[in-house]
Amino acid sequence: MGRTRWMLVAVLSALAFGMSGTFVKPVLDAGWSPGAGSIVRTGVGVLILAVPTIRALRGRWSLVRQHWIGVLVLGGVGIAGTQTSYFLAVSRIPVSTALMIEYLAPVLLIIATGLWVRQWPPLRVIAGALLAMGGLLLVLDTGHGTALDPVGVGAAFVAAVVCAVYFQLSATLPIPPLALTGLGFAVATVVSGVLGFVGLVPVRIGSWTVDMFGSPVSALVPLAVVVLIATALAYSIEVAAAAHIGPRPASFLALTEVLFATVAAALVLGQIPGPLQALGGLVLIAGVVLVVSVPAPHRPLLDELPAGSHVAERAPAVRRVARRPRRPVHPEA
Template sequence: MTALAHDIETAPSSRVASGFGFAALSAMAFGLSGSLAKGLLDAGWTAGAAVTVRVLLAAAVLLIPAAVSLRGQWNRLRDNAGLIVAYGVIGVAGCQLAYFNAVDHMDVGVALLIEFTCPVVVVGWMWFRHEQRPGRLTVIGGSLAAGGLVLVLNLLSGADIDGIGIVWALGAMIGAAVYWVISADDDTGLPPLALAAGGLLCGGVILLIAGLVGVVPFAATRADVTFAHATVPWWVPIVGLGVVTAALAYVLGIAASRRLGSRLASFVGLAEVLTALVFAWLLLDQSPSPVQLGGGALILLGVIVVKLGERQVRQEDFSTGSQISTV
């Protein structure tokens, strides 16, 4: 019994450490997407065309590694077909379609703030589905992170708010929450590569259909793309969007969620906003203000407090001998 207790205490610590590393890299990869996409949009691409190419390219990159990761156990795809479709339709295509429709009706900052309140939805789901009531530290950390987001997105200066835009942004928030919850499911036997590839392929097909029927405007160009300090061929940001900000980002995000759990991973994912500011500074010459930097510090503080709260919950679960799923 002592050895078992020791394993329970030590094994999660290494997984948590690697989980934070994967989550940080995933946030960095996701954060790069905005700046790369901005260059394409300025060159004449529509958002729908850029995100569809991004998702389909990522699926193509991951197909062979995903097949290898299954090691011939194709039944895992059949057994988890519903999960893969939900991940692709809601967590990938639905989330991005809702977000782009939101920014068509309201300021980007407001849309981002609403979408990135998804950790609240995740906490509520864990409470409703698994009776994991959030502790005091989780609530405090979430409040700090939310305040930091308001500062980072510079919403105090005033923003355009539209009812239809809010509805779309709430849809993006739900899609993001579904992404974190499904990504954290480690009981399916489905490798992260397989889940990411299947979800991206499904989401990409949905986006392509949406473009063909006119739900999302499609337009693209082969003109060079100009950033703050360089002009590059159009395919350079496309490759970056597909390989780095989608294929790599989704795989790392799933790996992080399975180590940290959906609640903590969704809070760590808020770092995407910070990395987006850094890349906007480097590639678009958009320097963050002191208020935004202070907001970033609040987000990091909030994540630390949430982590302390999760550790407290885990210790209580171990002491009672319960094993609660993260999904």
């Protein structure tokens, strides 16, 4: 599959992710806490991806042993941190606004990468990033002059930082994408559970009846959409796409989630965007196109190696052949 097709896969992932905030909003309004939503989301995701994860790691468990710290950070910070802070944000501010702030992550990623390697990307990427952020600012304008909840805004900014961590690790950890997703879900579930157990993150299950489209429905309906589409499917194909196109294009293509989520919020929740938000969407798309037009390096595609292959996993062992001692030569008497 070529680079363009993998970029389309990344956009499809953004579409799936865009359903998360919209469908989790009625659940949160019904009394469910963000911590409970996170545990259900990744916990069921672990069960769905358990068998595919084990099959993908057949003959490659040494990769997990070598990169276990990265896996822990990806799951505990990149996944659990992002979704918990994002769910907290959407419980206090509009879905589209929370996404606007969270998706400052691509710019944070560019800044962090530039400072780390001391080399900034091409001018076209910088111009595209500025355009995309300009679009975000326009969409951020709700058009109603309503003051935003500071806790919700703060949670969204935390989501932006940890989301940048997720994009970097998901594109660079040399573990098959499907397995990386499954392992990340497992770590995220444990971390969310521990945070809930010690009381740092409230875990509260609310009503099993929620209001959607003006009618009461079972909470299992929106939760099924969040778990199956906005979690298992979205994360799996996003990690696969990031491995083929690199973290920078993947993170900026993920910005299209904002547009999908805004449309979904308008249809499901009645949160209608204003003219400035529509203009911002067009500016955002223009910026994303500029950024992704510049190819970025990506990690070796170890998932395409045959099972049991240890290429790039470790240096081959070098056998040291002991030299046989030479027999002493005795002069003839």
